[in-house]
Amino acid sequence: VNVTKMKWLAALLPATFVCLFDFLRHNLWVGIPNGWGNLMAALVVLVTSFLYFRGIFKLLKTISGSLQTEKEEKAILQERDRIARELHDSVSQALFFMNIKAKEIESALKQQRQPFGEIMELKEAIQITDTDVRQHIFNLQMVSQVNVDLVTAVRSNLKKFQEQSGIRTEFTAKGDSQQKLSDREKNQLIRMLQEALWNIRKHANAECVQVSLIEEGKQYLLTIKDNGTGFQEANLKERNSSFGLKFLHERAREIGAKFTIESLAGEGTTVSIQLGIN
Ligand SMILES: Nc1ncnc2c1ncn2[C@@H]1O[C@H](COP(=O)(O)OP(=O)(O)OP(=O)(O)O)[C@@H](O)[C@H]1O
Ligand SMILES: [Mg+2]
Numbered sequence: 001v002n003v004t005k006m007k008w009l010a011a012l013l014p015a016t017f018v019c020l021f022d023f024l025r026h027n028l029w030v031g032i033p034n035g036w037g038n039l040m041a042a043l044v045v046l047v048t049s050f051l052y053f054r055g056i057f058k059l060l061k062t063i064s065g066s067l068q069t070e071k072e073e074k075a076i077l078q079e080r081d082r083i084a085r086e087l088h089d090s091v092s093q094a095l096f097f098m099n100i101k102a103k104e105i106e107s108a109l110k111q112q113r114q115p116f117g118e119i120m121e122l123k124e125a126i127q128i129t130d131t132d133v134r135q136h137i138f139n140l141q142m143v144s145q146v147n148v149d150l151v152t153a154v155r156s157n158l159k160k161f162q163e164q165s166g167i168r169t170e171f172t173a174k175g176d177s178q179q180k181l182s183d184r185e186k187n188q189l190i191r192m193l194q195e196a197l198w199n200i201r202k203h204a205n206a207e208c209v210q211v212s213l214i215e216e217g218k219q220y221l222l223t224i225k226d227n228g229t230g231f232q233e234a235n236l237k238e239r240n241s242s243f244g245l246k247f248l249h250e251r252a253r254e255i256g257a258k259f260t261i262e263s264l265a266g267e268g269t270t271v272s273i274q275l276g277i278n
Helices: 003-027 034-110 116-141 150-165 183-204 244-254
Strands: 168-174 208-216 219-226 258-263 269-276
Touching (some): 003 034, 150 168, 150 208, 183 219, 183 244, 244 258
Antiparallel strands (some): 208 219
């Protein structure tokens, strides 16, 4: 839509028609009485303006209609992404863990050993997943997200992580996340922490994880650092079945944060999320 052109047309069109009409009236239709001539000139302006603006309004209606459709489609896509991520974060991670436990039970049985411990852990994992999935369903139904205390949430996630994986965790917190971060930001940060921890458990073979949540000037910084095997960026092939890092990027973008992952083979991995605050 060329707005400048529309503007000029709106200004010039009625004037042009009146000029044309006046020209014809004075040169060809000289018999028309003056009063009638003026009335007809007014009518010419009215009709041309009416036709012109009817066209413009039709155009505006079409444009706003297609904008609305576009907006709705975008919202649907975002919602799908959100559900995909929630599924990844709860179900596929839990299934991964249960699969490990099932394998442990299998090997215990092969060694003629009673796998009570593993079965207990499996039962507990099923229980946790059940609660977690219910929480996700609840979250998906809610428009606004549940209020969380970030530091407490990080602590309890780390505690659970340490218990389940045997990997030692250290946590440093500095600043006032409760006041300065929104619920949406806090929820996203927790999800990001969970994925980073899952990756450590799955891939890093680490002994220790250091997590820090630090307010520094106008920024909030969440760092998750492990001392595991690390990886080389070049080895991260475009795998369609890997979603974790992709989702981490997306979550960061959604809250306007900067996400970085640094890793060197043999030297561990550091994930940082840098969030601007007011
Ligand atoms: N902390 C880490 N230590 C070592 N390697 C890592 C670490 N985090 C990620 N990686 C490497 O990066 C790859 C991509 O991670 P990503 O989370 O995207 O996928 P995934 O964990 O393999 O699968 P998904 O997250 O979809 O279940 C991993 O396969 C792994 O090789
Ligand atoms: Mg992953």
